[in-house]
Amino acid sequence: MNDTINLLMSHRSIRSYKPDPVTDEQLETIIAAGQMASSSSNVQAYSVIAVRDPKRKAILAELAGNQRYIVECPVFLVWCADLHRLEKAVQQHAPQEESYTDAVENFIVATADVTLAAQNAAIAAESMGMGIVYIGGVRNEIEEVSELLGLPDRVYPVYGMCVGYPNQEPGQRPRLPLKAVLHHESYDALTTEQTVAEYDEQMANYLSARTAGTKSTPWSALMAQKFTTASRMQLKDFLERKGFNKR
Amino acid sequence: MNDTINLLMSHRSIRSYKPDPVTDEQLETIIAAGQMASSSSNVQAYSVIAVRDPKRKAILAELAGNQRYIVECPVFLVWCADLHRLEKAVQQHAPQEESYTDAVENFIVATADVTLAAQNAAIAAESMGMGIVYIGGVRNEIEEVSELLGLPDRVYPVYGMCVGYPNQEPGQRPRLPLKAVLHHESYDALTTEQTVAEYDEQMANYLSARTAGTKSTPWSALMAQKFTTASRMQLKDFLERKGFNKR
Incomplete structure (x- = not known):
């Protein structure tokens, strides 16, 4: 195994x-590393808003469900899927033609593009001794977050990311067994089901050990709770209003 | 700058x-590194299909628009957003309750989750001296690709990834200037527009130098062409039929 x-x-x-603090120079190194990730046909369909102002971080923390580490971290990055500058390119060079930035295809492209860049940036930050956590909570009140950050049409905040020097050493949560996610030649539904049962036991033991026996819900039961709870149901309308995911 | x-x-x-070849052990190291990426609430909403069979690679290459490197690479990975095992968890633990795996929110979660894992895997492969390329072309004929790989409902192929040892040393395409994608405190539409003009010139020079002057279309003009061309318009219906992105 190598260092990376x-x-x-x-x-x-x-x-x-x-x-x-995270200096400007460090931040630029992190984002530049993000930019070197692959991008679908070089569209580079993302932007990132770096928030350092304590007042703005406090508002974002509240909008994201009172996650205090958003206030605590020196820089909070809001990673946005961004088709705005691509729509501008259409307006500049082909204003009479129909634009497809509102297609599901380009919603996928932008959501994947920003995630490739964000993950490269996360690894760059970690390689510099920093820690990160992704914050899906920026989608809780996505309209308010978008207004606060002045996001134009065809831009949406996909997740936030706290960046800074760690003040904790948390344990590492086990992942699904490899054979649950890696299939050979075609999808193997049977193996993935059987391995979930293994993982349920492993995660129950892990939770129990970390909570002195007070929690031991199997992973699949936690997932069933999560996916039977309506969450962020305003996203469909919001994204369509912003010019995404329409057809 | 550190090695990573x-x-x-x-x-x-x-x-x-x-x-x-890429050995089984190497492939497992690559995928295990992918699994250690962040995952939204630990849902791990992805699967990856490793295709090595030359006949299957040839079919996939054709379906993806005759990209011969899919045949040439020793392993072709098809990265899939996967809510199938999460829907199974609902059926197991809460069969009487309504499942929200079909919500736009969970379409975003799965698309981001698989991309975090894929990018970690890409970096792991590159750290071992291999090279990769993402293949969005698996979405060209997404129905046929899904059938060939036996993908059940609530699984869709987001992109492929060729993995193997490089037989070329391509130049590095410049990215947008940092200030086009990095904003401070709020979205700066003016700066992003001005920097696109800079980038247009830079990319025109880059293309011209690589093609002995035969190509020099500015980036924004290429983007205008791309986004005024209908592409993969069947995705909306296909994804809804598969149980994604419905509400």
């Missing part, structure tokens, strides 16, 4: 940060 | 591969 793989294998989400 | 950042900064998509 060691780094990838030792990832933990960090939810407590030291006050040490 | 150097690695991230030297990424190039590889479209020509040596015949050297």
Whole structure:
């Protein structure tokens, strides 16, 4: 195993940060590394808003469901899928033609593009001794978050990311067994089902050990709870109003 | 700059591969590194199909628009957003309750989750001296690709990825200036527009130098062409039929 793989294998989400700042130069290194990720046909359909102002971080923390580490971290990055500058390119060069930025295809392209860049940036930050945690909570009140950040049409915040120096050393949560996610030649539904049962036991033991026996719900039961709870149901309308995912 | 950042900064998509194999052990290291990426609430909403069979690779290459490097690479990975095992968890633990796996929110979650894992895997492969290229072309004939791979409901192929040892040293395409994608405190539409003009000139020079002057279309003009061309318009219906992105 080389150093980079060691780094990838030792990832933990960090939810407590030291006050040490992230400098402009460090931030630029992190984002530049993000930009070198692959991009679908070089569209580079993303933007990232770096928020350092304590007042703005406090508002974002509240909108994201009172996650205090958003206030605590020195830089909060809001990663946005961005078809705005691509729509501008259409207006500039082909204003009489129909634009397809509102297609489902380009919603996928933009959502994947921003995620490739964000994950490269996460790894760059971790390689510099920092920690990160993704914050899906920016989609809780996506309209308010978008207004606060001045996001134009054809831009939506996909997730936030706290960045800073770790003030904790959390344990590493086990992942699904490899054979649950890696299939050979075609999808193997039977193996994936059987391995979920293994993982349920492993995760129940892990939770129990971390909570002195008070929690031991199997993973699949936690997932059933999660996916039978309506969450962020305003997204469909909001995204269509913003010019995404319409056809 | 540390070794990991150097690695991230030297990424190039590889479209020509040596015949050297990728072993099972190497593949497992790559996918295990992918699994250690962050996952929204630990849902791990992805699967990856490793295709090595030359006949299957040939069919996939044709379906993806005759991209010969899919045949040439020793392993072709098809990265899938996967809510199938999460729907199974609902059926197991809460069969009487309504499932929200078909919500736009969970379409975003699955599309982001698989991309975080895929990008970690890409970096792991590159750290081992291999090269990769993402293949959005698996969405061209998404129905046929899904049938060939036996993908059940609530699974869709987001992109493929060729993996193998590089047989070329392509140049590195410049990215948008940092200030086009990095905004401070709020979205800066003016700066992003001005920097696109800079980038247009830079990319025109880059293309011209690589094609002995025969190509020099500015980036924004290429983008206008791309986004005024209808592409993969069957995705909306296909995804809804598969149980994604419905409400």
